[in-house]
């Protein structure tokens with residue numbers, strides 16, 4: 001019998017997460033990149049999704065355009081952030097399916113940079129081996 005039972009990880013259940021350590025990301029399935037991702041206007045400019053000029057457009061018009069282009073799901077007027085589009089399996093638009101690495105790592109949104117120091121369970125993450 002296999003004594004090394006695979007740990008069950010549920011990205012929506014933070015009690016199944018483990019404490020984050022440096023280098024834990026190597027060989028992880030990147031379930032963190034299946035959670036909703038918030039992006040500010042500044043993030044979108046850095047990511048090359050919009051130009052600095054477009055960032056000055058009325059947010060309603062910009063949101064409509066970005067939705068049409070399949071880049072964002074919605075805009076929160078309360079928090080002034082966009083929610084990036086995810087694929088049907090919840091993978092982030094920028095998550096490379098084979099390597100499970102971020103395709104825009106150097107330009108990724110601040111919310112990704114600050115994770116998991118800031119997140120649903122600060123200091124913990126839904127680590128799962130690839």
Ligand code: SF4
Nearest residue numbers: 033092094095102112
């Ligand atoms: S932008 Fe990159 S780091 Fe952020 S959720 Fe998407 S794939 Fe992950």
